[in-house]
Amino acid sequence: MRLLVSASPVGGRRPSFDARKRAAVYLPITTRQLADGTVEIAPSGEIDLDNAHVMRDAVNDALTSTTPGKICLDLARVMLIDSIGIGILVACFHAAAASDVKLVVTHPSPTVYRQLWISGLVGLLGCVEPPATRTSVGLRPS
Secondary structure, three states, X not given: OOXXXXXXXXXXXXXXXXHHHHOOOOOOEEEEEOOOOOEEXXXXXXXXXXXXXXXXXXXXXXXXXOOOOEEEEEOOOXXXXXXXXXHHXXXXXXXXXXXXOEEEEEOOOHHXXXXXXXXXXXXXXXXXXXOOXXXXXXXXXO
């Protein structure tokens, strides 16, 4: 038995669902090579379904263009990472390991660290807990 679901808007035209056009969320990434040969990849913003492939592509580019000894994913400016983003982190870890390159997460934001801790990936990805923000009772950190 086949069930077909059709969602045609008024007027009979179907919207285009090209994933790249649909992705309104842009993921800026800074990549640089450090003096010791380490490649640092630093995305900013949110890593989710719409843009996680950009981070995967950045890691793959680093692995194919050179053979770094280590890749550091600096996640200090990442405010949100969903399950797709976490899956991409694990895929990047395995791709790097297959090339004998160590991949670590550095400077995770508190939100990212929490997601990685809940997922059981803190040890695998070598993250260090971010420093706690000091607040007084009832006040938000600035």
